[in-house]
Amino acid sequence: MDAETFIQTYAISRKKTDSLKWDALEERYGSADLLPLWVADADFSTDEAVKQSLIKRVSEGAYGYTTRASDYVSSYQGWQNRHEGTKVRPEWLFFSTGVVQSLYDLIACFTEEQDKIMIQPPVYYPFFNSIRDQKRTLVETPLVNNQETYTMDFHQLEMLFQTQDIRLFILCSPHNPLGRVWTKEELVTFFTLCQTYNIRVISDEIHSDLIVFNNQFTSALTVAEELGFSNVIMCNSPSKTFNLAGLLQSHIWIPDETLRATFGEWSKRHRQTEISVLGQVAAKTAYQKSDEWHQAFLKVVEANYLLLKTTLQKELPSVKISPLQGTYLAWLNIEPLLKGETAQEFIQQKAKLAIDYGEWFSPDYRQYIRINLATTPENIEQAINQILLAAKQ
Ligand SMILES: Cc1ncc(COP(=O)(O)O)c(C=O)c1O
Numbered sequence: 191m192d193a194e195t196f197i198q199t200y201a202i203s204r205k206k207t208d209s210l211k212w213d214a215l216e217e218r219y220g221s222a223d224l225l226p227l228w229v230a231d232a233d234f235s236t237d238e239a240v241k242q243s244l245i246k247r248v249s250e251g252a253y254g255y256t257t258r259a260s261d262y263v264s265s266y267q268g269w270q271n272r273h274e275g276t277k278v279r280p281e282w283l284f285f286s287t288g289v290v291q292s293l294y295d296l297i298a299c300f301t302e303e304q305d306k307i308m309i310q311p312p313v314y315y316p317f318f319n320s321i322r323d324q325k326r327t328l329v330e331t332p333l334v335n336n337q338e339t340y341t342m343d344f345h346q347l348e349m350l351f352q353t354q355d356i357r358l359f360i361l362c363s364p365h366n367p368l369g370r371v372w373t374k375e376e377l378v379t380f381f382t383l384c385q386t387y388n389i390r391v392i393s394d395e396i397h398s399d400l401i402v403f404n405n406q407f408t409s410a411l412t413v414a415e416e417l418g419f420s421n422v423i424m425c426n427s428p429s430k431t432f433n434l435a436g437l438l439q440s441h442i443w444i445p446d447e448t449l450r451a452t453f454g455e456w457s458k459r460h461r462q463t464e465i466s467v468l469g470q471v472a473a474k475t476a477y478q479k480s481d482e483w484h485q486a487f488l489k490v491v492e493a494n495y496l497l498l499k500t501t502l503q504k505e506l507p508s509v510k511i512s513p514l515q516g517t518y519l520a521w522l523n524i525e526p527l528l529k530g531e532t533a534q535e536f537i538q539q540k541a542k543l544a545i546d547y548g549e550w551f552s553p554d555y556r557q558y559i560r561i562n563l564a565t566t567p568e569n570i571e572q573a574i575n576q577i578l579l580a581a582k583q
Pocket residue numbers: 230287288289290291314362366394396397427429435440
């Protein structure tokens with residue numbers, strides 16, 4: 191399916207559907223009069239096959255407690271065999287209602303108050319919250335910004351591993367908001383250091399199926415297995431891949447038996463959640479049948495990124511946009527547009543957009559914004575026009 195057919199078939203109006211992105215603007219931004227390109231979900235309906243599987247399940251009328259479907263993990267493994275090739279086993283899986291909830295749970299299970307947890311800003315802001323809210327100590331190893339392309343600072347990382355008694359590292363892979371897909375070489379270097387200093391890693395791989403422009407994703411599980419490093423836990427979910435965030439279905443994969451037993455014990459005491467009936471049905475169907483939907487969706491993301499990049503390069507060349515390797519999130523340095531005003535003043539009052547502000551991901555990135563590209567080209571065009579008009583004011 192080409193991008194145009196995908197848009198004609200699946201673009202939906204989400205206004206007045208209790209959509210967080212479209213219907214909570216007043217509450218979140220203080221104004222309903224903004225074009226929303228913020229929270230990371232997509233303005234497209236799920237694949238028809240997923241919709242039909244949900245309709246069928248809903249029409250059965252039985253929504254009682256549910257158990258894991260016998261073919262759930264095999265469906266996921268089938269998807270993996272056709273895509274990145276990450277190897278998982280059924281016994282590694284714990285279900286969760288979301289990756290952020292999983293981070294809170296894993297932190298509570300594997301660390302104590304005051305323990306040091308490390309992250310790489312600018313990074314997805316719930317990483318900060320999950321550490322601070324639980325009274326753990328935040329240690330930052332900022333990514334290095336080399337003309338808007340970002341890399342890890344392995345030298346600093348090693349120095350901090352040597353001196354800081356880090357109990358846990360939360361890796362964002364692929365990286366939100368920077369759109370980096372860590373190469374296998376980078377991950378091997380990273381995990382070799384973690385192995386040397388025995389640092390436990392949670393790898394948040396929620397964006398792992400959103401890889402664009404021929405980049406190649408490698409899971410932490412793959413690298414850890416090759417290195418013989420077992421101190422790793424991977425979180426992912428069908429929610430970004432197939433636009434299912436509202437169905438509250440996500441995965442925690444723990445290959446190591448001892449870590450699994452520890453989390454199993456902790457879960458008995460603190461985490462009495464059951465499986466989402468509809469989340470499981472939707473995810474299983476999507477893993478089995480939504481390859482074409484997913485491929486076309488990525489084409490739309492690529493086209494939207496190129497539209498944004500080429501128009502800005504032509505009309506506002508001083509604005510810098512980071513290369514997009516993965517995620518559907520564009521990261522822009524808009525400093526040259528700010529005439530003594532904040533990014534928020536420019537973006538909301540002049541450009542009339544609702545986006546994610548750079549400062550949410552790090553106080554060092556106040557002049558940056560993140561734009562969600564998982565929408566129609568018309569919305570991206572409208573956003574560009576509003577930015578161009580704002581720049582003239
Ligand atoms: C890196 C990352 N982790 C987790 C989430 C949220 O996951 P969930 O909705 O499953 O809690 C997001 C959403 O944008 C994300 O970008």
